[in-house]
Structures are given as structure tokens and as C-alpha cells.
Amino acid sequence: MAAPGTKTPEHLDKQIDSEHFSPYRQDGKLYGFVCVVTGATQPVGRAIVAELAAHGAACIYACSSNPEDPYAELTESINAQWPNTKVIGYPYKIASEEDTLALIDDVLNSWGRLDVWTSSTGLLGPPSITNTSPHDLISAFTTNSMPAFFALKYAPAAMQKTTPKGSYPNAAPKDVPYGSIVVVSSVAGTYGGCWGPAFTMSSHAALGVVRSGVAVLKGTGVRINAVMAGQIDVGVDLGAAGKEMEQGQFPPSTLQSKEVQQKVIGLERAGRPQEVARVAGFLASGFSSYITGAELRVDGGASVMNPLTVPV
Template sequence: MSSHAILKEDESQHFSPYRADGKLYGFVCIVTGATQAIGKAIVHELAAHGAACIYACSDLPSDPYQELADEVNALWPNTKVIGYPYGLKEEDTLTLIDDVLNSWGRLDVFVTSSGLLGPASIAQTAPADLYKTFETNSMAPFFALKYAPPAMAKTTPKGNYPNAAPKDVAYGSIIVVSSVASTYGGCWGPAFTMSSHAALGVVHSGVAVLKGSNVRINAISPGQIDVGVSLQGMDMRGMSNQLPPSDLQSEEVRRKIIGLERAGTAKEVARVAGFLASGFSSYVTGANMVVDGGASVMNPLTVPI
């Protein structure tokens, strides 16, 4: 990109990534896994930043989309939340992006927040389990990297909807929510570790893929996050949970191995997503934002559970 193009973006009052206040007016966003704890918090965060529209996606058709939309609209009435069943497959991604462009003429942020633990041990892990975790944890980011950037290149005049703003230059942000299992093993089980490593690989390879597009790609790797999941009655095959339950750690263990001495919250992960979506991170791409309270640098030999 030429210095002239950068200057043009910097001077554009409508180029939201360069807004001094970090607001996302006019932005059209996609969030997968939007009815899980972290995805739900990210939908709230993007709405708080002023996004015009958020497609709240889940692979479960029965998920409470309307409940989420009502929650968001009670706080941020100018953000339209659209519940969207999304099967995490290539054809689903293409259909979703087509729907977004046909309805809004633009796409600005694509957050892949769907996640699946998989079985906790190698003995429990069948090839089908491994395929399922890869589909959820790393194929969804791959499809976002492959198909979102051309849509993010679309420019459009100002619409007639709330929080509208024109898009006069191409830009976009792809955000991959993974886990600290993206960089080391032992967080839960082998399928979770392998597929999380692959998700971070999508981000690292994406920087070269996106050269010249003005689209950024970054990862968020949460550590021990309290997402309301308990060991009581938990599916130990990990096929209905995104992250290990926080009560795998006792309060004593947290004080010993986490710098901030506590589990994190979904809202704290969402704030990082808001940063990566906004202009506050306009020179950040290919990064892995570790959100673990300092656990991995307090004692790298101690796994976060």
C-alpha cells in the first residue's frame, strides 16, 4: 500500500479503524459461537462500540437468538442483532457472506468464537472426535480467512439504518478466539491442543495471505476463564463446551500459578475482541493476544488447569 493510500485513510472521517474514539459506526460484523459465553460477551462489546449490525451465529438452530438480541437492544438499541444458524462449513460461510453483502453491502469484522474441547484423554479420542474439533476450532477460522477479505474489500455509501456510516476505503478485521492450548499442550486433551494450534496457524499464515488488502487477522488465546461451566454433570468428552471448567483449579492453585490470582471472565476476553475490531489496534496483525492473567509467564511449566 502506498503512503498516499495510508494518508487518505488517515484523513477519512468515515474510516472507522482510524477513529480516535475507536467506535465502529457503520460496521457490519459476524460473530460465530455467539450464544456461548464468550461469543455472547463479544456481541455485547461490539454493540457497545457502536456497530451497526452483528450477525450472531451458532451451529445450534434452537439457540436463544432472540433472547440475545433483546438483551443487546435493551442496552444498545441502534445495533441490529441478527440470529443466524451457521454450520461451520464452507458452503455455510459462503451463504452467510452473500446474505451479509446483499443486505448491507459491506463486511467489516469476522469473529470466529465457536470452540469445542473434545475428549480429555487420548484413550477417549476417536478420529471422528479429532475431525469435529478441527472443524469447529480451526476450519471456521480458515473459511473466514479465505472468504471474508473479498467481502471486506467492498465499499459502500452511507446507508439509512441506525449507526450508519459510509465505507470509502477497504478494510477489515478477522479475530480468531482460540485458547492458550494454541501454544502449549496439556490444557485439556490432545484434540483440543492440536486444533487450537491449527487455529493459531491460520492467523500466522493469514498475515502473508492478506498483504495489500488492508485486512488484519489476530488471535485471542484465553486461559482459565469462568464461563459458568461446572464439573458437576459436565460432558467429559468435551463435545458441548468451549473451554475447560474453571473449577478444575482450586482457589489455592489460582493464587499460586495465575499472576492475577483468579479466573478471568467472558467480558474480559470480549474487551480484547473490541480492541482488535477497532482502530485502537490499527497496526496489530498476526498477534496472539494471550488473556490468561499472566499464568503462562508466571510458571510456563504449569498447565492452566
């Protein structure tokens, strides 16, 4: 604990007072921000890209591991509504240290700043321990926690760089260090029983990145928080064939019938991707300036009413 009379570091005071990071500015709470969204072609990632654009982001790197994902379609849909936000489809190996550093270099060389990093990658893996191999477990950890680890390790140095106003749409100066790392995971990271062991263990690891990150980021002006999603309807149903369903980001909401959802979820329904994205947008902005190391549950109250939101 700081001794009485100890002053807040000057750059943190300036961050709170900076007009360029005020969430109340009329042109958007994220106006001028340069952002990275991993998992951007999955339903939750797409919703996050749209949310950041809606609040004035200048540039969003929409990232995924698959070069064949529909980046052009994503860009067109976003620019149809928010033409001043530049969306850059950026395929790279999300669990590669080298590729992560190359992405950060590209961001800084092109824009001179980095403000938000949202890690929304996800891999379910097999639903039972019987079918879970060591390879499955490693794949789950690699997909669900490694991108967040690389964000914590490498993004803060870039986020501390300041820059004058650029000459591109939605440009704004960055006069103080600022950064927000948002890790989108599952309530499986706070208790077991949501799906299979690999998903549960790797979701715990993603939350561990957030919790360890508070001390790592001390004094940098960069925050890190987790969004722990519950039953989210991402368009996957039980009709999907084994391995295809295991590639999903969250357990299919159809694991629970409408009747069961009404019984065990406080809001009596599954959530929507945009409802996760809104929380990510809040954590990205100055509205959450005194929040770090937090885990915000976006589960409609299910974990309060009933710890086992999905029958296994």
C-alpha cells in the same frame, strides 16, 4: 523489506486517515461497522456481541450452528442497552463452505459492507488420548479451526468493498477497504497441557490460520489476529457429565481451586468472558491498526508464571 523511499499503498494511507475508521470518534470506535460473530450463543461469543454493540456497531450477525439456540433472547438483551445496533440471529453450519459463502452474500446484499469477523467457536473434546477417537479429533479441528479458515479465505474480498452511507441506524459511509478478522482460541494453541490432545492440536491449527493469514492478506487492508484465552469462567463446572463438558469452549475454570489460581495466575483469578470480548473489540477497531498476525494472551499472566495453567 521495502526499498528506501517506497510509499505505503494509497488505500492503506487513506484507511489510517479516514474519519470513518478513527477509533476516537464520539459515536463509538466501531460506529457503522457490520460484523459477524460465530459462536455467538456461547458465553464468550455473547460477550463479544455486547462489546461490539457497546461501541456503535450498526449490525451484528450472531451466528451459531444450532438453530434452537436462544437468538431472540440474545437480541433482546443487546437491544435493551443498545437499541441502534441490529442483532441478527443467524444459524448456519459454521464448518460449511457453502453456508459461509451464503452468509457473506446475505451480509453484502443487505448492508453493502463487512468490517469485522470474529470466530469464537470452541469444542473441548475428550480430556485424555485414551478416550480420543479419530472422529473426536476431526470434530475438534472442524469446530476450532475451520471457521477461521473460511473467514480468512472468503471474508477479505467482502471487507474490501466500499459503500456510501446507508439509511439505517448507526449508518456510516465506508470510504476505504477495511477489515479485521479476530480468532478467539485458547492458550492451548501456544503450548500443551491445557486439556486433551484434540483441543490442543486444533487450537494450534487456529493459531496457524492467523499466522499464515498475514501473508495471505498482504495489501488488502484486512488484518487478522488471535486472542489466546487462559482460564475463563464460562459457567461450566466439573459436575457436568462427560460428553456435556467436552462440548464446552474452554476447560472449566474449576479444574483449578481458588488457592491454585492464586498461586499460578498473576492476577490470582480466572478471567471473565467480557475480558476476552474487550480484547476482541480492540482488535476489531482502529486502535489496533498496526497489529496483524499477533496472538494476544488473555490469561492473567498465568503462562508467564507457570506454563501448565490446568493440571491434566
